[in-house]
Amino acid sequence: MRILITGAAGYIGSNAVAGLLQRGHEVHGLDDFRGGRPDAPQHLGVPFHALDAGDEDAIFALLQRESFDCVQHFAADVHVGASVRFPTATWENNVGTTTRLLSAIRRAGVPKFVFSSTCAVLGGSGSTPVREEDPFKPMSPYGSSKAACERLIEETVHAANAAGDNFSAAILRYFNVCGAGSGPFGEPVAGSGQDVRLSQVLLDVVHGRREHMTIFGTDYPTPDGTCVRDYIHVDDVVDAHAIVGDRLEPGQWCRYHVGTGKGTSVQQAVLAARQASRHPIPVILGDRRPGDAGSVMADSRSLQALGWTPAHSNFASMFASALNHPGVE
């Protein structure tokens, strides 16, 4: 397939470019570099378009010129904390951009669309493992903006079907993505003021950018009292995009959870990181943070039924992949 990847300078998008290229697809990247790696075009080695994914006329012209079979839309504002401070900016880039991009896609007649969503659309659902059909319960403007995109995509497919057009879309909800994948860049270092993933905190301590890590809450109803999350390696996320993009049938709308269904506690993650790095990783025990659920895991049986397996998603090996990544700094 000829595939356009938006957000191709970012963490997951750059790995998707590399992974889909390795699987024999023709891939173009697109990013406006409000985030991500400014040197991505140089290192990814694919045609690259420096464009805002929400610039409808420019995207329409690109889609008409290049005749893509599929657009995979990773570009977004991804930081939960920033979304709480600046909800309108998050909604503008996530919902506004996706609306204009979809409009360009429909005008140009691109048949397939794959969207990066998140378990944050279900953030407070309470049950675990969470299923695709559980009701939306976002706990941040980031989560609610992604939930709105999901609804918009579903409605767009239904409208296309009603008009007799050939358009299909898949929504992939990732759980906690980490690790260094087949792309050139490794796991990104978090910038100041950004949300920091657990793996990034652990890497920061090992690399001397922080003195210790804090465990927020040790009295959750989990086996060791610390929060449990479903960590998924970025290459397994890319694999899900490849499988689902290939399998999309004309007129289909579908939604999959991209997670292992298995949990790793913060305490287990620290132990795994100590083993992989041979660093003591000093820990401070802190209070619970408001809004953190005790345990969040994916029910990903639908995706596994398509032949997908989370082959790389063991926390120790994911952490080691990031720690030992030889790629571009």
Ligand SMILES: NC(=O)c1ccc[n+]([C@@H]2O[C@H](COP(=O)([O-])OP(=O)(O)OC[C@H]3O[C@@H](n4cnc5c(N)ncnc54)[C@H](O)[C@@H]3O)[C@@H](O)[C@H]2O)c1
């Ligand atoms: N990282 C995770 O753990 C995680 C979990 C669940 C879902 N997701 C989703 O995966 C996708 C990728 O996340 P990431 O971690 O790679 O983020 P990232 O911030 O590393 O990459 C996002 C990229 O999109 C680009 N971008 C943003 N708005 C744009 C626009 N309007 N036009 C063109 N480019 C634009 C940025 O410049 C950046 O390069 C996002 O949609 C995110 O919501 C990520």
